[in-house]
Amino acid sequence: MATIEVVSSRLVPTASNEISMSKLELTPWDLPFLLVDPIQKGILFHSPESQESQTIIHHLKTSLSRTLDFFPPLAGRLGTIENDDNTTCFFVDCNNAGVEFTHAVANAVSVSDIMGSGYIPQIVSSLFALNGVSNCEGVSKPLLAVQVTELVDGFFIGCTANHAVIDGTSFWNFFNSWSEISRGLETISKTPVFERWFPSNISKDNRLIPLPLIDQSLLHSFVPPPLLERAFHFSRESVGKLKAKANSDAGTAKISSFQALIAHLWRIVTRCRNQVRIEKVNSQEVDLLLLVGTRSRIPLPDGYFGNAVYIVKTVANEGELLESGLGYAALKDSTRDFTFAVTSSPRHNVYSTDFGWGKPIAVRSGKGQKRDGKMTFFPAAEPGGIDVEACLASATLQAMEQDAEFMEAATI
Numbered sequence: 567m568a569t570i571e572v573v574s575s576r577l578v579p580t581a582s583n584e585i586s587m588s589k590l591e592l593t594p595w596d597l598p599f600l601l602v603d604p605i606q607k608g609i610l611f612h613s614p615e616s617q618e619s620q621t622i623i624h625h626l627k628t629s630l631s632r633t634l635d636f637f638p639p640l641a642g643r644l645g646t647i648e649n650d651d652n653t654t655c656f657f658v659d660c661n662n663a664g665v666e667f668t669h670a671v672a673n674a675v676s677v678s679d680i681m682g683s684g685y686i687p688q689i690v691s692s693l694f695a696l697n698g699v700s701n702c703e704g705v706s707k708p709l710l711a712v713q714v715t716e717l718v719d720g721f722f723i724g725c726t727a728n729h730a731v732i733d734g735t736s737f738w739n740f741f742n743s744w745s746e747i748s749r750g751l752e753t754i755s756k757t758p759v760f761e762r763w764f765p766s767n768i769s770k771d772n773r774l775i776p777l778p779l780i781d782q783s784l785l786h787s788f789v790p791p792p793l794l795e796r797a798f799h800f801s802r803e804s805v806g807k808l809k810a811k812a813n814s815d816a817g818t819a820k821i822s823s824f825q826a827l828i829a830h831l832w833r834i835v836t837r838c839r840n841q842v843r844i845e846k847v848n849s850q851e852v853d854l855l856l857l858v859g860t861r862s863r864i865p866l867p868d869g870y871f872g873n874a875v876y877i878v879k880t881v882a883n884e885g886e887l888l889e890s891g892l893g894y895a896a897l898k899d900s901t902r903d904f905t906f907a908v909t910s911s912p913r914h915n916v917y918s919t920d921f922g923w924g925k926p927i928a929v930r931s932g933k934g935q936k937r938d939g940k941m942t943f944f945p946a947a948e949p950g951g952i953d954v955e956a957c958l959a960s961a962t963l964q965a966m967e968q969d970a971e972f973m974e975a976a977t978i
Contacts, residue, residue: 568674570692570715577664577708578627580634580641590639590658591762591773592730595860595873599729600656600702601780602902605737606694606932608713608724609916610680614923619716623669626714626723626921629748630667636754637740639731639871641665644704653776656702658709658731666711668695677720681928684978686795686955694724694932700785701730710740723921724932733873735859738914748921758871763864793938794960799977800827802950808975824912824943827952828856831941832906834972835958837888838965854880855904859911879904906939912952916945931955938962 614622634641638660645659675689691697695711709728714721727737736758743754764773800808805823812826813819821829836852857875860866866874916929929944942955956963966972 570670570672573669575668578631578667579662579664581631582635585638587660596730603934605727605729606934609926610928611721633744633747640710655774666708668713670715676718691933693722694726696726701728704728736871745919745921756869759867759869795957798954800952804975838962841965842961851881852884854906856908908941910942912943912945
């Protein structure tokens with residue numbers, strides 16, 4: 567079995583000793599993520615030509631430090647204030663304690679092992695740091711941890727970021743910005759905006775929101791059943807056909823490509839679960855959970871730093887979902903437990919993350935937040951396509967591979 571050897575690990579502070587801010591308040595959008603896992607996303611590269619690995623590692627470490635000058639909260643830690651009524655206030659202490667930077671080597675793992683058969687190998691979870699750490703542990707743990715792993719013929723750069731501090735849009739803005747500094751740019755194309763957004767009923771004079779004490783025993787109490795992960799590709803043409811079918815079924819023109827693909831997967835997963843279940847029950851409710859971005863809805867600056875998302879949950883009767891077609895699923899009205907969840911976005915700017923040796927060849931996520939029914943969406947390498955990482959029970963995945971409707975749309 568392939569293993570990963572850690573060569574070194576150190577804390578990387580900002581390059582400048584002058585920190586432009588002392589703290590960052592956490593908003594009502596940020597605080598719900600304290601009890602869940604961090605964001606874990608990483609990108610895969612072929613080995614750069616004519617560059618020694620030690621040179622690459624040093625360069626990445628140096629450019630990371632310079633990038634943190636633009637993102638000082640990521641080099642900090644969570645701060646807390648204990649109140650007399652047994653509540654706690656959380657904020658980001660921009661104390662420049664540093665980002666964890668780990669250099670690792672996987673001498674028996676190649677690029678093809680990561681991209682391989684469609685099934686995502688377990689070794690991928692080891693390409694990320696801070697596994698098993700919850701966001702609220704950012705009081706003592708880094709808010710950002712980077713692991714650069716040398717493969718036989720490539721590199722994998724995995725980032726673990728505290729989800730109470732940053733959402734997917736801010737995460738990829740940081741990743742893109744790091745790659746710009748790595749390529750030699752003096753500044754970044756999208757400067758983060760640290761001005762906070764709060765609902766109008768929260769006073770500007772006191773934006774530290776008290777929370778009940780966190781029961782530490784709940785943080786790691788959930789042990790998921792054995793699950794498999796598989797990557798599926800949907801081409802631009804395939805997504806277009808799903809969109810056209812969904813709109814035709816519903817007699818509308820307002821269903822987007824994203825909505826159509828979510829609905830398609832929701833129906834297929836529900837059907838395959840029903841097929842492998844011993845007791846067939848069509849009257850139970852099935853739910854869909856997803857994060858909806860608010861930057862364009864408020865509106866907020868595109869570079870707004872932090873979480874600018876809210877959680878929506880759609881519930882349907884299983885029998886109706888299976889019998890009513892794609893348009894019904896796509897138009898269901900919205901209402902932390904889930905049977906089907908969609909995270910990340912095909913709109914994130916993944917394949918422009920060029921550190922100076924070419925664009926990434928693939929993107930993968932870590933094991934953080936993985937549950938049975940989680941779908942992680944990424945843009946495909948070719949424009950207009952969408953890649954989906956499906957985390958499901960093995961029997962459900964096997965049934966999907968035998969589902970003619972699903973395999974007509976998906977590429978393994």
